[in-house]
Structure formats: structure tokens, C-alpha cells
Amino acid sequence: DVVQPVLWAVMVSLAAVWESFGVRPAAVVGHSQGEIAAAVVAGALSVVDGARVVALRSRAIVALAGRGGMVSVALPASGAQELAAGWPGRVSVAAVNGPASTVVSGDAGALDELVARAEAGGVRVRRIDVDYASHSAHVEAVEAELAEVLAPVVALEPSVPFLSTVTGQWVDSALTDAGYWYR
Structure with a gap:
């Protein structure tokens, strides 16, 4: 519940530093909390919603420990x-x-x-x-909690091409809602 949000913050911060020097990604992809960072960098999530997703998802997973x-x-x-x-x-x-x-x-x-x-x-x-058994059937135990705490998340249309590791497809519309982050 601490490590994942910290890693996410480092990823998003590094991307912002690189962008401040004119380095902008042609496309993004990430796995697990890295996908949350990729969604923020792509513009598919706001920084606030990205922080909400990583913090609350990480906290929910503690119940699986x-x-x-x-x-x-x-x-x-x-x-x-x-x-x-x-x-x-x-x-x-x-x-x-x-x-x-x-x-x-x-x-x-x-x-x-x-x-x-x-x-x-x-x-x-x-x-x-x-x-804990992340990315497995064990996560079903926190589905209802995630649906509730992530309900305020607003999915946005990405401005940078964003490859989803959830679907294996490019995200070309506002798909990154609470249900997406559970899946």
C-alpha cells in the first residue's frame, strides 16, 4: 500500500521531467501500477484520478495478504x-x-x-x-470495494497512443473507468 503508489509517483514524475525537456512519448504502455502511470502520461486519466486509482487499489490489495x-x-x-x-x-x-x-x-x-x-x-x-496473488481470482474478493472507492474516476480520451495490457488493444476512447482498473 506504500510501494506501489511511490513507484507510480516516480514514473509519472519522470515522465513530467522528460516532457519539460521536450521529450514526449510516441506511445505508452505499462503493467499493473505502471499501466496507471501510462494512462496518466497518455492523458487517459488525470493525475488526481491516477493517484486515486494507485493508492486505493494498492490499499485494497492489502486485504489479500x-x-x-x-x-x-x-x-x-x-x-x-x-x-x-x-x-x-x-x-x-x-x-x-x-x-x-x-x-x-x-x-x-x-x-x-x-x-x-x-x-x-x-x-x-x-x-x-x-x-498476495495479484492478477488472479483472489482479486475478486476486493471487486465491490474497488467499484465503490474508484467510482469517482473519470475516464478520459488519451492524447498519446496508449496500449492497454488489460485488453491488448489501443485505448482510443474514454475506457479507463473504475471497472477497467478492477479488470
Whole structure:
């Protein structure tokens, strides 16, 4: 609830410093709290609403602490999905970071088993130092809270091309409302 807002503030501040020197992005993309920063830089969110989203979303996730985790797996998304299938409903793909870099997220015990199975199969895995399962079904527990606290967020039409990691599409209209930040 502190680290994510601070990282977001650094990202948005750096973009503002660069812009003050005439460096303006041709397009933006970000992941997780980085997507909130990208939305602000793109003009799809005001700075105030961006701060609201990152602070309140981060605070809501605290309720998930202690129940789950995240693991980086050196596999393409399809391989990580196959691996996670060993724990249906307990582990899922959370983020695709590259052609052979995927993050899975879910129940802590299931992730322990997944790590052991992956290592036994020669797959490089690394625990991410969090005790919650972001970007997983665990987040459903805070959906109602997020809908309420993020209701005032006003989605804006971006002025800089903004690629959504939620949809995989360019955001070309005012889509970044409360529901978007839950998804």
C-alpha cells in the first residue's frame, strides 16, 4: 500500500521531467501500477484520478495478504498455462512479460507445489517477494470495494497512443473507468 503508489509517483514524475525537456512519448504502455502511470502520461486519466486509482487499489490489495503469491516462470505463456493447469482454480497466469517469461499467481500452497514441480522438470522459477496473488481470482474478493472507492474516476480520451495490457488493444476512447482498473 506504500510501494506501489511511490513507484507510480516516480514514473509519472519522470515522465513530467522528460516532457519539460521536450521529450514526449510516441506511445505508452505499462503493467499493473505502471499501466496507471501510462494512462496518466497518455492523458487517459488525470493525475488526481491516477493517484486515486494507485493508492486505493494498492490499499485494497492489502486485504489479500497472506493467502497467495506470485512466481516468475521461464516459460512462454502456453507452457506456464499448462504448468498452472495442475492446480485448477488455484493457480493461473497473471502476466506475460516476454516470449519466455510468464508470472503465475494463486494460492500459496499450490505455488509451493508448482515451484517444486517446475524445478524438478528443469524449469527456472523465482518467487516474487509478495504474499498476495495479484492478477488472479483472489482479486475478486476486493471487486465491490474497488467499484465503490474508484467510482469517482473519470475516464478520459488519451492524447498519446496508449496500449492497454488489460485488453491488448489501443485505448482510443474514454475506457479507463473504475471497472477497467478492477479488470
